[in-house]
Amino acid sequence: MKRPVILVSTPDAGGIAAWWFIKLGVALAGGRALRATPAKSPPLCTAEGLIVSGGSDVFPELYGQQPQQKKKTGILPPRHLLKRVAGSVILPVFLFLLRRLLSLKQAPRHDRPRDALEMSLITQAETLGMPVLGICRGMQLINVVRGGSLHQSIADFYEDVRHPHTVLPHKRIFIVKGSHLQSFFPYTSLKVNALHHQAVDRLGTGLSVAARDEAGVTQAIIDEKKPFFVGVQWHPEYMPQHNSQRSLFTCLVRHARNYGRYKENHETPAPDGKQDNR
Template identity: 45%
Template sequence: MSSRPLIGVTGPDRGGLAAWMASWFAVRRAGGRAVRITPRRPRAELKLDGLIIGGGADVDPVLYGAHRHTLLEDYEAAEPRLGQRLLGLLVYPLLWALRRTLLTHAPEGDADRDHLEQALIRDALDRDLPLLGICRGMQLMNVVCGGSLHQGLEGFHEEHPQIRSVLPRKTVALAPDSVLRQILGCERCPVNALHDQGVDRLGEGLRVVAREANGVIQAVEHTERRYAIGVQWHPEYLPQKRSQQALFRALVDAAHQKCEV
């Protein structure tokens, strides 16, 4: 390549340093230049060649016409038996305090980031700018396209326990005729999992291209764009996996082709 395409990587104003550094490294390895974009530093003056919408705070449910579930409501939905509900009532205050203390972003969301990233996603789709949504980024892509989200995935995990790990401990099945499967080069792929939410109603123009065994949607792609893919997992945290690095390489390649048009 004669020059390295410029890839914007979104994140929060506070925290998110590990995700930014991992994404920077992945983009650099793939032949691109990464620039960090946050609500306080939107970098509107830059001419981006590609865009990564990163992970982080939950998407505001108001954006898809829902009210925010409390942690207690999530317990009651997932644990319907009386004894388990009583246990949830006891555990709820402790979990609430831990989330407030340990999370690098506000558990109630990040309105400024929602606003910024919605605009970036719309602009990317309008201009056919290569776009990769990671975890929250995939969820927000779906919302921008008119879809909705499950605010809690507890009900999906009765037979397949919820796994939260930066290591590739889940396996997803890829749609046979998808761009994603072509990029990853496999029918089934081990991935990590750091999410609590997921896609519910699918947005317009999107198709499901990966699921886990319990049916949770793990990846989507836009049917009318050259490269607009969302994955529920965090490929930036799997630098040892060639298949995951291929996601960034495909993004940078698409961005390079965009530069030449």
Template identity: 30%
Template sequence: MNGSDSHEPAHPIIGLTTYLDRAQTGVWDVRAGLLPAPYLNGITAAGGIAVLLPPQPVSPEIAARVLDGVAGLVLTGGRDLDPAGYGQDPHAETDRPDPVRDAWEFALLDEALRRGLPVLGICRGAQVLNVAFGGTLHQHLPDVLGSNGHRAGNGVFTEMPVRTVAGTRLAELIGEACEVQCYHHQAIAELGAKLVVSARDDDGVIEAIELPGENFVLAVQWHPEESLDDPRLFSAIVDAAERYAVQRVSR
């Protein structure tokens, strides 16, 4: 059977949300849709095809059309969510809101969940998932912990151990414990409805959450793209996307 007749997807297409921010290249200094290359490298090294989904005006119909073209969704890191979305006033250390990106990612996530599309959240992406299910955030962890150990600053990631929760999807993927790369000053406070905690660090901070069930919906507060010598999370989303693509073709 040749490739055009096969129902096996060659490489699943994974959509990754992006920043919409100032960027400099050559003589140009403009706003641009962009994403650090390690995210793309994580997907492609795992056998997926990475496509960028930059923030733009959105509706449920647009979100549905976008996701028709992918078999998995990665909600990436970036600017803090607007605290109004979880019923809080902004902290002095909270980033200025980006309403276009917030609306874009919540719409994509809502449609992805509706259709059972595999979802991986990274850092901000974990917070998007939690808030989408009615959860809240600690807007500035140093106020809670008395230290800034989770975000050293100046682009330096902090390596720290996390321990997974037995029986979760994450525990099946990475085992009981793992050293991870962190760069976040916010974290999950009240857990969203239906979600479960799948990892915490030594400070008790929630470092991973997931949605129980058959569909792959998992989010980590750390940055797996910064340690691609351990590809398990990117392999997991690509594998889940491949299964989803096969099921979609067979429907």
């Protein structure tokens, strides 16, 4: 079978660094990434998998709340950041600097056209049985689509536990015992990056918590009844140097390839010449 196509949703403006690194992650896993934005989105039927990437906050009215003023989380102090960077390898430092360089323009806090597009894509992918990976905002939106809600600010959760806000893997998370996520990571815990200030609150229908951090904040969600329907709070695309993070893309592409085979075997020509997916 040809390389499976993974549709990657991004904003119209910005998100270039995330797109490049997600594209790299998909390519290393054996797939081909296809970008979708609110202004220009290829039909989902042209793909075998879906990635909903990170970015602006999900509009609160979608989960029954009004926008709140942002609170600052425990950002890693500059002196500690410099110490960590000095002790890191070249690639993480390069990723950090590149992301900063490509993120100079302030992104809008809310992006309602993007909310609409990605909610539609998630719903369609579920209907089709297509594998889905949500990254940061993408995980939060998956939860909202399933009827869940979000904490608009997680600052209060980190009064006693440090919450490093960094593209480097300095945040410890713990995989929930027995979760299907353990099949992706051969560890009970691992270190990830952290670029979020919101998180899952009330869990959506059919979802379960697959990972938490030291403060108990949800770091991954999963639908155990589906072959691959996963959301992670961190950004695996910015850690291509770690096998554990590349494995997320590898698993997604593997399931996309399986979905592609199924789709090929269940598409028959309809009387009007269109394809009928059964």
